[in-house]
Amino acid sequence: MRPSVLAVVTIVLARATPGIALWPQPTSLQTGSSTLLLAPNFNIKVSIPHAPSDLTDAVTRTKQYLQNDKLERLVVGRGAADVSALTKAKSLSSLTLQLNPGATVRSITAEAQVALEDRDEAYALTVPSDGSGAVISANSTLGLFRGLTTFGQLWYYSGGIVYAINQPTQIKDAPAYPYRGFMLDTARNFFSVSDIQRTLDAMSWVKINTFHWHVVDSQSFPLEVPGYTDLAQKGAYSASSVYSPSDVASIVSYAGARGIDVLVEIDTPGHTSAIAAAHPEHIACADATPWSDFANEPPAGQLRLASPATANYTAGLLAATAKMFPSTMFSTGGDEINVNCYTQDGPTQQILNSTGQTLGQALSKFTQTTHGALEALGKTPVVWEEMVLDYNVTLSPKTVVMVWISSLDAAAVATAGFRMVHSPSDYFYLDCGAGGWVGDYPAGNSWCEPFKTWQKAYSFDPLANLTADQHKLVLGGQQLLWTEQSGPQNLDSIAWPRAAASAEIFWSGAGGDGDAALPRLHDIGYRFRQRGVDAIPLQPEWCALRPGVCDLTA
């Protein structure tokens, strides 16, 4: 799943002179040695009758990026030396977007929300260097959008001129995996709609296609669900820290227009203390102390899973939430269930005793109720790994499992026959390494020390320890931001450019050389900044301008 040999040669050259610095790296990339100007009257033609408005909006945004990025090349002198080559360069006057024969015209949004197995993000991009027009062709508007994203990464700026080097370009490109995600927890600390929208833009720039929204948790319930509005009214941090249905609609729409599906998670039966504010009858061990006896972090509180009333309430809540999100997937969570909480909960014990169920049987029944409600709406359930590996819950075989505790657990999930999304804490947790955050713990480290560097994330192998037959079970993966120690204040800086690492692994395929990738990662990071996302430096600028010179071995 790496580019062809020709393309690999190009990448090695690109390390010394990052003239083509695409992220993620296309499947097949051929480049030349000419410089090309973007004509002042450059235009993007959409050669599609009745083009959907989100495609024409994407064209408008692309033109704005071409004009406003003003990214100077990351070389000593920042591209000032390119100017001499520019005087002889041809100009590119147009880019044409066209669907392949037989393709159906649907919006980017609609294409981004179909089931993973039906999603078509492939495209071809040709940029001639002889002055003739560039072309993106694809089977879907979503593929055209991915091509536009690539096209927007070709261009640099110097002294008023927008230009590309190492032209012409020929790209044929398609993702290695259908799921490339980014997870944000908006319950430990709250993020505004604009924070999320800015993050969706950033995701789209590296072709991430799934926003896994861990929207609620034990600490707060910031989601206003029709019919269940008391949960946010009483469980959100404040009235202004709530996502209204119109906020959700605008996030889903913003995401869809950028080729991103929104996979919402209502974590159950654990991580639900916030529900107790409105419905204490459904929550066992709410705020029980010491919290560490009842939960992995404060506050304690879990749905009374053995109670039919609670199961029905939860199924109703999940169904009502699912109706807010067009995705074919819905996550019911299922991580970190605390057994002691249920052992000590009188109502739960009473039901278990009177019905002769074990806790595991009750969890299976609860899950069948909640998943049944979702499947009735056409949703594919998504769960954290414990539901398969620890609790032996009866699940539909199409359930998608997120592997998080350790990357080593992927093999067991595959053995159980489930499709998986790699979300391993040992590679992809963006929050690790900031030390312990619980109080009265002066020397405390976080459980998932150390910090997961971009190099570590980039070294992840999605197929490790899996048999060839099991490879098809890997849907993709994602980096994740749990927000005990994060807020809008460090959202950009903790996520970017690190989260681009998994975006490349799951688009281009694993096995890339991190050192060779670094100049391209600098490039996309600097471009993020030009577009208003605060991606941090990975090295002193001195190193960013001199690929390879700051290598340990240089």
Place this chain on the structure above:
Amino acid sequence: MRPSVLAVVTIVLARATPGIALWPQPTSLQTGSSTLLLAPNFNIKVSIPHAPSDLTDAVTRTKQYLQNDKLERLVVGRGAADVSALTKAKSLSSLTLQLNPGATVRSITAEAQVALEDRDEAYALTVPSDGSGAVISANSTLGLFRGLTTFGQLWYYSGGIVYAINQPTQIKDAPAYPYRGFMLDTARNFFSVSDIQRTLDAMSWVKINTFHWHVVDSQSFPLEVPGYTDLAQKGAYSASSVYSPSDVASIVSYAGARGIDVLVEIDTPGHTSAIAAAHPEHIACADATPWSDFANEPPAGQLRLASPATANYTAGLLAATAKMFPSTMFSTGGDEINVNCYTQDGPTQQILNSTGQTLGQALSKFTQTTHGALEALGKTPVVWEEMVLDYNVTLSPKTVVMVWISSLDAAAVATAGFRMVHSPSDYFYLDCGAGGWVGDYPAGNSWCEPFKTWQKAYSFDPLANLTADQHKLVLGGQQLLWTEQSGPQNLDSIAWPRAAASAEIFWSGAGGDGDAALPRLHDIGYRFRQRGVDAIPLQPEWCALRPGVCDLTA
């Protein structure tokens, strides 16, 4: 150096109900149980003839904070429950600033720039709860400014009302140590004047009084020094990444008005590769490869210290730089000198051989030249610890030594008889824990792993391993941000609120209970955000609103 017993009792109460959440904690604090409103016509009277303009400016800023902070209390409900108490509360109509009898009227700036031993930051603050006026008195305008800073932290907001709880307040306050700093490296990556000014504001809010500006280094030389302008012209990252003399003047002035002295550092003789761009004749092993044979990080390059011409050039550069900064202190650096660089440098070896000097003797002579030039200007030299502990350089006894390699090195510096500023990497380096940044180092950690949490910083003991006689050698300390992996993008989030930890240690004295401090640290962090500095969350907001409830033991 901790508050009196009465005040300690108050702190413990404040942990459950952080009504008085001052940072740093005053030396002596007495509080009551009344609520006090800020009158709509509240005014600050400066009872000083010919009050300096930086004092009246500080009064204006304080009034703006009172009006604009709009900080809701960090309790469940965010202070909405306080409203009932507000109906019966008295109003505070005025705050009077007055100098103690016999005090000389000088500007805050002038007071902030006197020698450390002469600096007077003490103040007393009385806030009655009976409707009579509040008073700050001090021996200096600098003390009045510190009192204003404290006063500004008393106030909360709810539904249009500004109020304080736990009134009246009586404070007598003075710093435990005269040096309380923050170091920023502007050479690995560049920071704008406004980034620095925002940081100076943040520093002043926690009474940090020294901005240690590590302005240049091997990667870039962003300082325009009169008479030496070619260094920045050729050694800065770009023409726009330069601090002009007027930029420097505005930073020094902005700092001074906020009670902050600017201690500039021109690191010598190592960390000077950037000088080679304009003056290759003065630099040994410039850009030599592999860099790891010649320097601790790329690029290699050190001043040819044995060359009289280079020593004179350097002395001239330092003197010209020193004239840009009114501080009585000036740092000549002196860390991480690479011996191999000089061993392999022909010109250096030729001079050493022809003059019969050892490298150590040449370093002493070089330092005498550079320090001599600074002392002629009335400056106190500041150096990194190696100059005393490793190189046995002859130094003026008044030289200030920064201990950085390990906190354990403080004892040796004290034994050598030098005054010191604690800057230990094992407690105070803000950049540690983000993994290795050199290229081709996929599994690399940083040398100073792990991340230095605020709890770790707060546990620092400035007097550890020192004899009682040596205590007077401790001038204070600082947290430091080296910027290999930082830029304007994460300046706020990597520094705040963590860097407030040392601000409290060196103002209030060490030995405070970090767990008891946490609610106050949340409070100042939330206040920072209200004032536009992106301090990050230390915990989920659920915990920030419930002091102690998220303790490991709760």
